[in-house]
Amino acid sequence: xxxxxxxxxxxxxxxxxxxxxxxxxxxxxxxxxxxxxxxxxxxxxxxxxxxxxxxxxxxxxxxxxxxxxxxxxxxxxxxxxxxxxxxxxxxxxxxxxxxxxxxxxxxxxxxxxxxxxxxxxxxxxxxxxxxxxxxxxxxxxxxxxxxxxxxxxxxxxxxxxxxxxxxxxxxxxxxxxxxxxxxxxxxxxxxxxxxxxxxxxxxxxxxxxxxxxxxxxxxxxxxxxxxxxxxxxxxxxxxxxxxxxxxxxxxxxxxxxxxxxxxxxxxxxxxxxxxxxxxxxxxxxxxxxxxxxxxxxxxxxxxxxxxxxxxxxxxxxxxxxxxxxxxxxxxxxxxxxxxxxxxxxxxxxxxxxxxxxx
Amino acid sequence: xxxxxxxxxxxxxxxxxxxxxxxxxxxxxxxxxxxxxxxxxxxxxxxxxxxxxxxxxxxxxxxxxxxxxxxxxxxxxxxxxxxxxxxxxxxxxxxxxxxxxxxxxxxxxxxxxxxxxxxxxxxxxxxxxxxxxxxxxxxxxxxxxxxxxxxxxxxxxxxxxxxxxxxxxxxxxxxxxxxxxxxxxxxxxxxxxxxxxxxxxxxxxxxxxxxxxxxxxxxxxxxxxxxxxxxxxxxxxxxxxxxxxxxxxxxxxxxxxxxxxxxxxxxxxxxxxxxxxxxxxxxxxxxxxxxxxxxxxxxxxxxxxxxxxxxxxxxxxxxxxxxxxxxxxxxxxxxxxxxxxxxxxxxxxxxxxxxxxxxxxxxxxxxxxxxxxxxxxxxxxxxxxxxxxxxxxxxxxxxxxxxxxxxxxxxxxxxxxxxxxxxxxxxxxxxxxxxxxxx
Numbered sequence: 128x129x130x131x132x133x134x135x136x137x138x139x140x141x142x143x144x145x146x147x148x149x150x151x152x153x154x155x156x157x158x159x160x161x162x163x164x165x166x167x168x169x170x171x172x173x174x175x176x177x178x179x180x181x182x183x184x185x186x187x188x189x190x191x192x193x194x195x196x197x198x199x200x201x202x203x204x205x206x207x208x209x210x211x212x213x214x215x216x217x218x219x220x221x222x223x224x225x226x227x228x229x230x231x232x233x234x235x236x237x238x239x240x241x242x243x244x245x246x247x248x249x250x251x252x253x254x255x256x257x258x259x260x261x262x263x264x265x266x267x268x269x270x271x272x273x274x275x276x277x278x279x280x281x282x283x284x285x286x287x288x289x290x291x292x293x294x295x296x297x298x299x300x301x302x303x304x305x306x307x308x309x310x311x312x313x314x315x316x317x318x319x320x321x322x323x324x325x326x327x328x329x330x331x332x333x334x335x336x337x338x339x340x341x342x343x344x345x346x347x348x349x350x351x352x353x354x355x356x357x358x359x360x361x362x363x364x365x366x367x368x369x370x371x372x373x374x375x376x377x378x379x380x381x382x383x384x385x386x387x388x389x390x391x392x393x394x395x396x397x398x399x400x401x402x403x404x405x406x407x408x409x410x411x412x413x414x415x416x417x418x419x420x421x422x423x424x425x426x427x428x429x430x431x432x433x434x435x436x437x438x439x440x441x442x443x444x445x446x447x448x449x450x451x452x453x454x455x456x457x458x459x460x461x462x463x464x465x466x467x468x469x470x471x472x473x474x475x476x477x478x479x480x481x482x483x484x485x
Numbered sequence: 486x487x488x489x490x491x492x493x494x495x496x497x498x499x500x501x502x503x504x505x506x507x508x509x510x511x512x513x514x515x516x517x518x519x520x521x522x523x524x525x526x527x528x529x530x531x532x533x534x535x536x537x538x539x540x541x542x543x544x545x546x547x548x549x550x551x552x553x554x555x556x557x558x559x560x561x562x563x564x565x566x567x568x569x570x571x572x573x574x575x576x577x578x579x580x581x582x583x584x585x586x587x588x589x590x591x592x593x594x595x596x597x598x599x600x601x602x603x604x605x606x607x608x609x610x611x612x613x614x615x616x617x618x619x620x621x622x623x624x625x626x627x628x629x630x631x632x633x634x635x636x637x638x639x640x641x642x643x644x645x646x647x648x649x650x651x652x653x654x655x656x657x658x659x660x661x662x663x664x665x666x667x668x669x670x671x672x673x674x675x676x677x678x679x680x681x682x683x684x685x686x687x688x689x690x691x692x693x694x695x696x697x698x699x700x701x702x703x704x705x706x707x708x709x710x711x712x713x714x715x716x717x718x719x720x721x722x723x724x725x726x727x728x729x730x731x732x733x734x735x736x737x738x739x740x741x742x743x744x745x746x747x748x749x750x751x752x753x754x755x756x757x758x759x760x761x762x763x764x765x766x767x768x769x770x771x772x773x774x775x776x777x778x779x780x781x782x783x784x785x786x787x788x789x790x791x792x793x794x795x796x797x798x799x800x801x802x803x804x805x806x807x808x809x810x811x812x813x814x815x816x817x818x819x820x821x822x823x824x825x826x827x828x829x830x831x832x833x834x835x836x837x838x839x840x841x842x843x844x845x846x847x848x849x850x851x852x853x854x855x856x857x858x859x860x861x862x863x864x865x866x867x868x869x870x871x872x873x874x875x876x877x878x879x880x881x882x883x884x885x886x887x888x889x890x891x892x893x894x895x896x897x898x899x900x901x902x903x904x905x906x907x908x909x910x911x912x913x914x915x916x917x918x919x920x921x922x923x924x
Binding site: 189192193194196197198200201202203204206207208209210214215218219220221222223224225259260261269270271275276278280283284285286288289292293296297300303304346347348349350351352353354355356357358359360361362363364365366367369370371372373374375376377379380381382383384386387413462463465 | 571575577578579581582585586611612625626627630631632633634635636637640641643644665666667668669670673692693694695696697699701702703705707711712713715719720721724763764766768770771772773774775778779782784786787788789790791792793794795796798808809833835839840841842843844845873877879884885886887888891892895896899903911919920921922923924
């Protein structure tokens with residue numbers, strides 16, 4: 128094993144102090160200020176990574192690290208075959224933000240559009256909005272403001288090279304590494320276009336890809352952990368009267384639990400029809416309890432009035448087969464394909480019964 | 486690990502059919518005929534003794550004493566007892582769009598000690614499990630090196646190797662619970678976590694062998710799967726304790742775990758430990774691939790995201806009791822749990838029965854190794870009172886596992902990864918255990 132150099136260790140200690148000061152200003156939870164802070168030993172790589180606050184960024188930190196590999200010992204074991212340039216060229220597919228690794232080629236969004244529609248849209252949606260539960264590729268929702276912002280190429284990815292690299296190595300999902308380099312350029316251009324980052328007829332190629340300024344390029348900073356300072360209090364650590372249960376997992380009922388209930392009452396399979404409220408808790412509450420993702424919240428008269436007007440049959444049909452409305456996407460059977468249609472309609476009846484309860 | 490089966494006819498018939506399958510065909514019919522008759526009486530005899538066959542309980546001599554079992558190599562590769570049939574990995578179907586890129590969880594509630602058996606190690610694939618013939622597999626090492634090489638598996642295994650017991654945890658472990666408790670079982674709250682003895686060649690040995698150049702500051706590791714999974718790893722880590730692994734718990738890697746060869750970055754988020762490793766490239770800068778930009782970055786409340794959040798910080802959870810293992814009546818119990826830290830050894834674990842008002846020190850049990858699961862234990866007597874059970878681990882850097890409130894204060898609820906908060910189980914007067922969050 129190789130050890131970090133002394134010099135590096137010293138700079139780490141200095142880095143640690145800075146991290147502590149910074150964490151004190153930035154991350155100290157209320158009520159913990161001034162709590163005894165014991166120094167962290169930077170003996171393991173985990174801590175050294177966290178302690179790298181001395182440097183602006185991890186890349187810089189890494190550059191300052193010098194290893195002590197002895198060139199004279201290269202080939203000591205003499206095992207393996209020399210990797211020839213041809214072998215390497217075949218396997219070396221990675222692309223970096225500075226464009227290193229991009230093969231010659233070019234394409235425009237215009238050329239990419241039909242390719243995307245044929246090879247990508249069934250999962251990622253015609254506009255990159257994501258079909259069903261497949262990943263969304265386009266959108267520029269702000270990343271602040273709560274509400275579980277959906278990260279996309281447009282609002283989150285810092286480098287265009289990542290998009291080229293990923294499409295080339297892993298997509299389309301069912302036929303990875305089946306696209307030609309030019310197809311990858313054209314489809315990458317189209318996804319960038321869907322995110323309003325380049326124009327429809329702008330030609331993307333190996334020389335200009337690295338020049339694209341992605342909207343969230345500066346949205347990342349290096350890991351500042353450890354970022355909490357809990358203290359190991361033993362007695363009277365809080366006022367027992369203030370403890371309240373804020374969440375109880377059984378309220379949602381969204382995880383498979385048959386395996387832990389088997390030693391309790393075991394109804395014979397297929398006997399009692401599933402009650403609407405049980406199906407609801409298991410498959411629908413996740414979204415409809417709170418209105419997650421634009422779902423009409425249970426009991427919310429306003430959200431349901433217009434829908435009820437369409438008639439029970441249509442609502443049941445939408446719940447079973449899925450439905451894309453103005454507020455969001457209702458996945459078929461709430462995403463739980465194993466549910467029978469009867470179970471889903473029982474859940475819809477239960478939901479309808481709750482409308483107006485408040 | 487005792488199962489409390491009820492005496493369902495179906496199960497008994499299943500057992501009999503199972504047994505029959507082990508017999509030569511000629512004997513099967515006879516066995517089945519007798520078996521079905523036997524099942525009838527057995528069912529009647531059962532129940533009284535909580536599901537066990539009364540004829541097998543004292544003072545009767547159990548059937549196993551009065552008969553012979555199958556001989557050697559009936560199962561050339563041994564399997565767990567069939568009574569352990571529900572000790573399996575499980576998934577939560579709605580977490581992902583499909584099973585090809587998905588996750589399954591280890592049944593922590595059923596495990597003893599610190600080693601996860603190979604068949605129960607949690608799974609995370611981005612493109613399913615590739616089938617790789619080791620004779621066709623090659624590991625290429627190139628980039629900023631003096632001697633780029635291609636190794637066969639045999640050649641790789643000729644380098645001096647070492648074995649380490651280390652955990653692997655997906656950084657999304659528990660990540661479904663930033664906003665609230667929704668997983669109703671320990672397997673789902675903490676099961677993206679496993680610990681094995683890994684055997685392989687230190688990456689430092691291989692980097693020395695190829696003569697990594699001084700400008701080489703990063704390595705890219707890449708998989709041979711349909712995702713060609715790739716991550717950038719700083720050379721400090723690569724030279725510190727990264728291992729190129731070909732065996733786990735004494736046998737070749739399981740296909741699910743990267744057969745024939747994978748990387749292991751001890752203490753770091755599982756995704757960096759690239760499976761089905763086919764290529765290592767030495768470079769001067771990180772690659773910023775999808776798995777270190779779009780994913781595995783942690784979004785903070787101000788809209789900025791943390792990158793390269795590699796280390797898995799100190800964490801712990803009580804594994805008994807837990808939702809799957811409720812208490813069955815008052816009396817003495819050994820409370821047990823697991824603690825782990827990506828920064829080193831676990832130094833101490835405390836447990837609380839009152840939601841964190843007061844704490845008592847637990848005992849560390851068995852091996853206490855750096856970056857490995859560590860089992861803790863606390864003997865107690867349950868008087869039937871409802872309780873809020875918690876554990877709090879401290880590692881050798883003196884970092885104290887935080888409360889969820891402390892984590893949320895710093896990170897908000899959108900960061901998905903690295904939730905290592907003190908976990909709360911609600912114990913009810915009837916002994917059932919529920920996953921809750923408290924303030």
